[in-house]
Amino acid sequence: MEDGDTIDAISHLALDIGGSLIKMVYFSTSKEQPVDKTKNNASRDSNGVSNGSKDGYLVNGRLYFIKFETSKINECLDFISSKQLHYRGVQQCGFPVSDKNIIKATGGGAFKFADLFKEKLGISLDKVDEMSSLVSGANFLLKAVPSEAFTYVNGKRNYEQIDHNDLFPYLLVNIGSGVSMIKVDGDGKFERVSGTSVGGGTFWGLGKLLTKCKSFDALLEMSHQGNNRVIDMLVGDIYGGMDYSKIGLTSTAIASSFGKAISEDKELEEYKPEDVARSLLRMISNNIGQIAYLNALRFGLKKIFFGGFFIGGHAYTMDTISVAVDFWSKGEAKAMFLRHEGFLGALGAFMNYQLVQDDSVRLVGDKNSNPLVEDLNDNGIIECCVQASS
Amino acid sequence: MEDGDTIDAISHLALDIGGSLIKMVYFSTSKEQPVDKTKNNASRDSNGVSNGSKDGYLVNGRLYFIKFETSKINECLDFISSKQLHYRGVQQCGFPVSDKNIIKATGGGAFKFADLFKEKLGISLDKVDEMSSLVSGANFLLKAVPSEAFTYVNGKRNYEQIDHNDLFPYLLVNIGSGVSMIKVDGDGKFERVSGTSVGGGTFWGLGKLLTKCKSFDALLEMSHQGNNRVIDMLVGDIYGGMDYSKIGLTSTAIASSFGKAISEDKELEEYKPEDVARSLLRMISNNIGQIAYLNALRFGLKKIFFGGFFIGGHAYTMDTISVAVDFWSKGEAKAMFLRHEGFLGALGAFMNYQLVQDDSVRLVGDKNSNPLVEDLNDNGIIECCVQASS
Numbered sequence: 197m198e199d200g201d202t203i204d205a206i207s208h209l210a211l212d213i214g215g216s217l218i219k220m221v222y223f224s225t226s227k228e229q230p231v232d233k234t235k236n237n238a239s240r241d242s243n244g245v246s247n248g249s250k251d252g253y254l255v256n257g258r259l260y261f262i263k264f265e266t267s268k269i270n271e272c273l274d275f276i277s278s279k280q281l282h283y284r285g286v287q288q289c290g291f292p293v294s295d296k297n298i299i300k301a302t303g304g305g306a307f308k309f310a311d312l313f314k315e316k317l318g319i320s321l322d323k324v325d326e327m328s329s330l331v332s333g334a335n336f337l338l339k340a341v342p343s344e345a346f347t348y349v350n351g352k353r354n355y356e357q358i359d360h361n362d363l364f365p366y367l368l369v370n371i372g373s374g375v376s377m378i379k380v381d382g383d384g385k386f387e388r389v390s391g392t393s394v395g396g397g398t399f400w401g402l403g404k405l406l407t408k409c410k411s412f413d414a415l416l417e418m419s420h421q422g423n424n425r426v427i428d429m430l431v432g433d434i435y436g437g438m439d440y441s442k443i444g445l446t447s448t449a450i451a452s453s454f455g456k457a458i459s460e461d462k463e464l465e466e467y468k469p470e471d472v473a474r475s476l477l478r479m480i481s482n483n484i485g486q487i488a489y490l491n492a493l494r495f496g497l498k499k500i501f502f503g504g505f506f507i508g509g510h511a512y513t514m515d516t517i518s519v520a521v522d523f524w525s526k527g528e529a530k531a532m533f534l535r536h537e538g539f540l541g542a543l544g545a546f547m548n549y550q551l552v553q554d555d556s557v558r559l560v561g562d563k564n565s566n567p568l569v570e571d572l573n574d575n576g577i578i579e580c581c582v583q584a585s586s
Numbered sequence: 587m588e589d590g591d592t593i594d595a596i597s598h599l600a601l602d603i604g605g606s607l608i609k610m611v612y613f614s615t616s617k618e619q620p621v622d623k624t625k626n627n628a629s630r631d632s633n634g635v636s637n638g639s640k641d642g643y644l645v646n647g648r649l650y651f652i653k654f655e656t657s658k659i660n661e662c663l664d665f666i667s668s669k670q671l672h673y674r675g676v677q678q679c680g681f682p683v684s685d686k687n688i689i690k691a692t693g694g695g696a697f698k699f700a701d702l703f704k705e706k707l708g709i710s711l712d713k714v715d716e717m718s719s720l721v722s723g724a725n726f727l728l729k730a731v732p733s734e735a736f737t738y739v740n741g742k743r744n745y746e747q748i749d750h751n752d753l754f755p756y757l758l759v760n761i762g763s764g765v766s767m768i769k770v771d772g773d774g775k776f777e778r779v780s781g782t783s784v785g786g787g788t789f790w791g792l793g794k795l796l797t798k799c800k801s802f803d804a805l806l807e808m809s810h811q812g813n814n815r816v817i818d819m820l821v822g823d824i825y826g827g828m829d830y831s832k833i834g835l836t837s838t839a840i841a842s843s844f845g846k847a848i849s850e851d852k853e854l855e856e857y858k859p860e861d862v863a864r865s866l867l868r869m870i871s872n873n874i875g876q877i878a879y880l881n882a883l884r885f886g887l888k889k890i891f892f893g894g895f896f897i898g899g900h901a902y903t904m905d906t907i908s909v910a911v912d913f914w915s916k917g918e919a920k921a922m923f924l925r926h927e928g929f930l931g932a933l934g935a936f937m938n939y940q941l942v943q944d945d946s947v948r949l950v951g952d953k954n955s956n957p958l959v960e961d962l963n964d965n966g967i968i969e970c971c972v973q974a975s976s
Contacts, residue, residue: 372842398869400847434605451763452785490880
């Protein structure tokens with residue numbers, strides 16, 4: 197059925213099926229790109245598998261991250277089918293046998309598309325709670341991946357060394373189609389305290405209607421070329437070029453998003469789509485930053501981690517969110533971003549296989565030492581060593 | 587220069603010149619519609635003027651409320667010129683003489699258009715701080731006007747009797763082009779604690795771009811006919827019709843405003859403008875309700891008064907804001923609305939003439955007893971008795 201020489205040994209596929217995007221994570225011991233065995237102390241066989249661990253199975257390999265549009269779910273099904281991810285016995289990766297026809301899935305699509313997976317691929321989706329997955333994924337990344345978190349100030353990333361003993365509590369803001377805000381107090385200890393419907397789906401959906409731009413990435417790129425001052429009503433537009441300094445609003449602060457469109461006798465087509473996209477991005481980013489800050493304040497949280505595909509490593513988005521948090525908190529709270537931002541839920545579902553334990557997962561490389569690991573704004577890879585429970 | 591028999595005796599014009607709208611308030615002892623003298627105990631002459639007050643001058647008359655679009659400021663100038671509001675000596679209303687070429691004005695336009703008023707009408711604008719005006723106006727209305735405030739629950743207004751001794755503190759949310767949130771601790775005691783650029787100007791500006799609808803009122807009316815579920819991505823759309831009950835989100839909750847536009851292969855023109863307007867109104871109203879609640883929570887404020895022209899007495903807007911505050915506060919906080927919502931700033935500027943003192947202003951009628959007093963979604967009148975400082 198397959199060509200064993202060219203297809204990776206793959207196991208433990210996990211999915212996060214959101215309203216807009218499907219995020220996929222799976223583990224593989226690649227035959228084409230052998231793992232560097234010198235970096236792990238445990239003895240292992242030629243497939244990178246060690247059976248000698250007292251606590252279970254240690255396997256070197258890579259975590260793969262892939263995304264699809266939810267509206268094109270057939271592409272995801274075809275991918276699984278073509279890679280025969282669901283057929284690959286887990287033994288091939290050295291893990292104990294588990295039911296290969298069950299895969300972990302989170303997000304609303306785990307409910308919505310359960311029948312479709314059963315019908316097309318014969319796969320049952322084992323549903324993992326969405327919030328729980330996000331938290332597991334974030335905690336894993338923050339603890340296990342060096343330089344995972346960074347602040348974004350004046351156009352520069354400053355990587356943060358996270359002190360594992362001083363990680364909790366924090367506010368996790370996941371910006372998917374909608375936005376969830378979760379107060380995280382520890383592993384498995386969390387509460388969804390807030391959220392907003394003005395999220396990535398709003399940017400993409402409203403942006404598509406306004407600019408006719410078909411893809412999220414193109415829209416984001418387009419916004420980069422725009423100028424929000426063309427359509428936003430600034431404080432200076434109302435105050436005749438002056439600041440409203442008494443309440444700390446400069447003349448360039450946005451008084452009313454899209455407010456300039458009221459008085460101008462221009463139709464939508466007469467505005468540059470780049471400017472429209474920019475105003476929209478700024479409105480949404482700023483709003484999320486503000487609501488996040490207000491929730492952090494409410495619970496006395498100083499650290500706010502922003503994740504989700506909306507951010508996409510996009511400089512202007514991160515800058516707007518950072519400035520919003522800084523402005524509203526008067527410098528008290530700090531916006532931080534995650535290199536693997538889009539895959540928190542999928543990683544969390546993956547970890548629900550109970551194969552990965554925080555302390556036993558070792559990453560073979562990070563961005564600085566291993567060029568294979570890139571920022572996961574799109575698809576990507578983390579090299580790691582995974583331990584199976586015995 | 588004028589026909590004394592048909593033009594009212596007018597004094598003390600005050601303006602609130604915002605980014606989108608100009609709000610005007612002036613006092614008049616109308617000759618055409620004589621004031622009912624039986625409702626006031628003070629003796630007065632045939633023009634409704636009493637000079638016998640120990641503390642100053644008592645004048646019966648009416649407060650007039652009129653709005654213009656800021657982009658059509660010439661209409662406002664023409665109105666002032668045609669009514670010769672700036673020429674009318676204050677003596678005609680029985681007040682002491684003040685400089686008739688100076689009028690009180692607030693809002694950014696008091697700065698922006700100062701030269702225009704000087705040039706066209708020879709009027710100097712005496713600038714009154716915007717936040718201070720909003721607070722003065724709100725405090726006046728809440729103390730002096732019976733049944734000014736109401737909650738909006740299940741499509742019904744419930745008028746609230748405000749206990750003057752239990753009014754403060756409260757959160758004043760003024761939704762103009764942008765939104766200001768002000769913590770009010772007393773007369774003249776306040777702090778602007780928050781705000782958002784997603785306000786009435788966003789609804790109007792973005793709505794105009796999306797629907798080609800030219801006027802704010804028409805857009806509001808249009809939204810009344812729409813269905814937001816056509817474009818918004820609901821929780822049920824993601825979860826296959828199910829609730830995400832674990833975190834208290836029903837299947838009909840909006841997960842992502844405008845999110846359904848992502849996956850549908852439809853252009854803007856293929857959506858009904860009514861549906862677009864409805865989604866936009868709901869997004870903005872809900873967002874303002876949420877940010878207001880978070881700020882009320884932060885300062886332990888139980889009462890939130892919403893003002894500004896955005897609301898416009900529109901049922902769906904008030905319903906969305908009320909539900910948002912109720913949902914996020916779990917019933918702890920209460921959204922209240924003001925019958926004269928749009929004129930807070932203008933009234934505040936008017937009161938800056940130092941002619942009106944809260945305790946000395948008596949209203950001759952309210953909505954229940956006097957059909958002349960209508961809700962001021964548009965222009966309107968309050969009959970009242972004004973006391974000039976001696």
